[in-house]
Amino acid sequence: MPFISKEQVAFFKEEGYLLVLNVLSPKEVDYYSKLYNSFLNNEIDATSYRSDLSGSDGVQEKITQIMVPSKLMPELLQRPFHQKSLRIAKQLMGDDIELDFDMLINKAPNTNAITPWHQDTAYWINMPDKRAASCWLAIDPAFKDNGCMWYTPKSHRSPLLPHTQTGNKGALQCEGSEENSVCIPLKPGSCVFHAGGTLHYSRGNSTNDNRRAMITNFRPKAMIALERAQGVDHTGERKTRI
Numbered sequence: 001m002p003f004i005s006k007e008q009v010a011f012f013k014e015e016g017y018l019l020v021l022n023v024l025s026p027k028e029v030d031y032y033s034k035l036y037n038s039f040l041n042n043e044i045d046a047t048s049y050r051s052d053l054s055g056s057d058g059v060q061e062k063i064t065q066i067m068v069p070s071k072l073m074p075e076l077l078q079r080p081f082h083q084k085s086l087r088i089a090k091q092l093m094g095d096d097i098e099l100d101f102d103m104l105i106n107k108a109p110n111t112n113a114i115t116p117w118h119q120d121t122a123y124w125i126n127m128p129d130k131r132a133a134s135c136w137l138a139i140d141p142a143f144k145d146n147g148c149m150w151y152t153p154k155s156h157r158s159p160l161l162p163h164t165q166t167g168n169k170g171a172l173q174c175e176g177s178e179e180n181s182v183c184i185p186l187k188p189g190s191c192v193f194h195a196g197g198t199l200h201y202s203r204g205n206s207t208n209d210n211r212r213a214m215i216t217n218f219r220p221k222a223m224i225a226l227e228r229a230q231g232v233d234h235t236g237e238r239k240t241r242i
């Protein structure tokens with residue numbers, strides 16, 4: 001049975017993002033919550049894939065990014081989030097769509113570091129087939145003050161904007177604004193898909209709790225092969241192609 005309706009597929013294609021409620025049950029969220037903490041507190045050693053997206057030189061990580069958790073824990077690929085988000089991604093973009101990479105992004109309490117406006121395409125090599133989407137799953141409630149995601153509708157239809165790198169090997173940034181964008185608060189277990197070209201950002205976390213998100217990224221199998229042939233597996237340093 002399809003997970004999402006034809007109307008939802010049409011909305012994603014038109015607007016460049018799509019909210020999907022209750023992809024995971026509370027019990028499933030509980031599994032990911034415990035696992036996530038094992039990554040954050042280094043019980044699972046992800047040192048070589050871990051960095052601070054805020055580009056801060058300080059001792060405290062503000063925005064922890066852990067790339068490719070499923071490389072360290074391949075069983076994740078069979079778990080509900082990867083399986084369900086892949087099914088939805090195929091519905092959104094076609095049967096040739098596969099998982100390219102996954103990641104964890106946590107905004108630590110009271111760190112107040114924004115994720116700057118960017119289009120994910122700026123992080124990737126130029127690919128002839130532009131179909132791509134990320135699925136951003138809330139492990140904690142996500143809302144404005146702890147850094148829920150903001151998207152600029154229809155921005156995936158415009159050309160890639162110029163991006164620059166922030167801080168010490170931090171996130172890429174371009175021009176963007178909350179004024180013409182929508183914020184998507186989420187309950188744990190709900191998610192948002194956004195297209196590779198969709199402009200997005202999040203405010204900093206000014207609350208006393210973590211803001212944990214798990215993200216899967218999808219594109220055509222042939223484009224993943226093209227990336228791998230060029231040595232791209234999303235485990236290395238952040239780069240800009242502009």
Ligand SMILES: O=C(O)CCC(=O)C(=O)O
Pocket residue numbers: 105115120134136147200201202213215
């Ligand atoms: O979690 C965040 O603040 C940023 C996430 C993001 O940029 C993405 O999933 O593409």
